[in-house]
Amino acid sequence: MTSDISTQFSFTRFKQDLIKKDKRRLLSWANCELYVAFYRNASGQDLPGLIQVDSQQRYVASSSQDTLKKAMTNIKLEDDSKIVIKTLSLAELARNAHFYHLSIHLIDQDDGLAIGGVLMQLLGITAILEDAGGKEVIYEADVFSFEPEGNAETLPYGAVQYWRDIALEYTPDREPSEINSLYVFDDQLDWDNPLFPELPDNAKALSKLSSSAKAFFEHMRVPPLTSWEEKSATPDVPEPSYQNSLLGVSKLSTFNVLRAMVDQDIVPVADDIALTITKDSAHDDEPADSAERWEVKISFTTPMGFNAVFDPDWIEASLCKANTELPDTTGTHLASEKLRERIVNHLAWNFFQHVRSFVKTLFSTDLQGLLPGFIVNSYGPFQPDYTDERFPCLARFKCGENGVPVLLLGPNEGNYVCMPLAFEEIPESDVSPLIPRRSELISIESKSMPLAERYERLVIPASLIDFPGHWYQGIRVSNRYLKTKFIFGMHLNSLINEMGKDRATTAGNSLKWVVAGCAAAALIGVMVVMNL
Known part of the structure; x- marks a missing residue:
């Protein structure tokens, strides 16, 4: 490798493509190599060098080794430590910047450029490939990490x-049937292992992909660079830890780590949880003497600083008034301590089911x-009993070959009140005659019992409920990944909620890339926002 690789990466031409907003041209720079500053500490560990500009942290890179050294x-630096220069592709550096929510500071001889945001997605996790028919397809990869x-x-x-x-360019007439997103998995692993999370339907085996697609998969599966402040996505589990007599200690060890994250990072103290209750207007097709209904919205700002927005629920006012842990009037109220504890457990068990699979969600129904x-x-x-600490919890409704995940909400005359956590159609032959009012649950058209995810409550005999060990002790999608997706989902839900308030039917699809022109020696820049 020579001391100057500017022939591979042209700062000037890259900047021109950025100004032109030419995504295809910008993507062509992804494989160019850059010199990147690393910090070698006294123990010999190399960490990517970061500079701080205002509140933004950036990797530092250049096409010239001499310029970067200067x-x-x-x-x-601390004693016994030094700066070392390594080479990385722009794609690899951008992939890590995207993973850690950082930017990249590119240095030229007498110029500088800070790039971040969606440009890190484009350069770091996007590739132009060909499908089985030889047609161009552009993929943006979302990579799963796992616990423990x-x-x-x-x-x-x-x-x-x-x-x-x-699509790199906006195409308003693109049909949904033309969108071919897919899950890809490494089929050299033993996916028959019951401890593995369940693969989505129609997931595609890596061995069946084209050579270019395989190369993209391998690029994306390289573990990220070590972070300066690498730490677990979840806090330590407090003592005494959460217990549940339905499950036992051994089935709760991994759940308790996730629950600690929800308790400490997601759900604030009870006084910061708002229940907004409004009277639901009567519908034209309802009798005049229909029971009064309330719309109940639960919202809060998390300890991490973002708003959590969930779908509202509509319940009869009398049911709310009859529960001592719930408000008995309309208006905005604060949660009780018992209700806060139930919210923590409710979210934690929903999250636990999410990380047992790869299903995409915005968490609004959790x-x-x-x-x-x-x-x-x-x-x-x-009528939930918020003092009964056994509920909610994850369980299996035994029906069919594999059973259906459900959330147990409480007891009911020898049965459990359950909420399905997956969309399923159970063949009539697999529906137990022990289920109350069984015939009313069977669809005449499909000859099956349809179950709606996080929508309806069922009573199921206790004899049809069990708690298979591998559901609680198996490998799961990581808490770090879950937290990142929850933050994204809540931001999007907040945006949708605001759009609803404004009665907006459309929203602009502008993307913002941050570009900074700055002096290389001083590493200080003036930020400019460009709308694409």
Whole structure:
């Protein structure tokens, strides 16, 4: 490798493509190699060098080794440590910047450029490939990591990836049937292992892909660079830890790590949880003497600083008034301590089911089943007992070959009140005659019992409920990944909620790339926002 690789990467031409907003041309720079500053500490560990500009942290890179060394000469280091220069492709550096929510500071002889945001997605996790028919397809990869992180018995980073079929240019007439997003998995691993998470339907084996697609998969599965402040996505489990007599200690060890994250990073103190209750307007097709209904919205700002927005629930006012842990009037109220504890457990068990699979979600329905409501195969309503610490919890409804994951919400005359956590159609022959009002649950058209995910409550005999060990002790998608996706989902839900308030029917699809022109020696820039 020579001391100058500017023939491979042209700062000037890259900047021109950026100004032109030419995504295809910008993507062509991804494989160019750059010199990148690393920090070698006293123990010999190399960490990517970061500079701080305002509140933004950036990797530092250049197409010229001499220019990069010169820029680093005034950096103050600890004793027995030094700056080392390594080469990485722009794609690899951008992939790590995207993973850690950082930017890249590109240095030229007398110029500088800070790039970040969606440009890191384009350069770091996007590829132009060909499908089986030789047609161009552009994929953006979402890579799964797994728990327990760093454990030899877990799945390797990137063993499963979700490839979104995207378009570099906006195409308003693109049909949904033309979008071919897919899950890709490493089929050299033993996916018959019951401890592995369940693969999505129609997931594609790596061995069946084209050579270019295989190369993209391998690029995306390389573990990220070590972070300066690498730490677990979850806090330590407090003592005494959460207990549940239905499950036992051995089935709760991994759940308790996830629950600690929800308790400390997601759900604030009770006084910061708002229940907004409004009277639901009567519908034209309802009798005049219909029971009063309330719309109940639960919202809060997480300890991490972002708003959590969930779908509202509609319940009869009398059910709310009858529960001592819930408000008995309309308006905005604060949660009780018992209700806060139930919210933590409700979210944690929903999250636990999410990380047992690869299903995409925005988390907006994860508080469904928390409040009182009616049961589809019972004549009476369900009134949760928020002092009963056994509920909610994950369980299996035994029907069919594999059973259906459900959230147990409470007891009901020898049965359990359950909420399905997956969309399923159970063949009539697999539906137990022990289920109350069984005939009313069977669809005449499909000859099956349809189950809606996080929508309805059922009473199921206790004899049809069990708790298979591998559901609680198996390998799961990592807490770090879950937290990242939850933050994204809540931001998107907040945006949708605001759009609803404004009665907006459309929203602009502008993307913002941050570009900074700055002096290389001083490493200080003036930020400019460009709308694409």
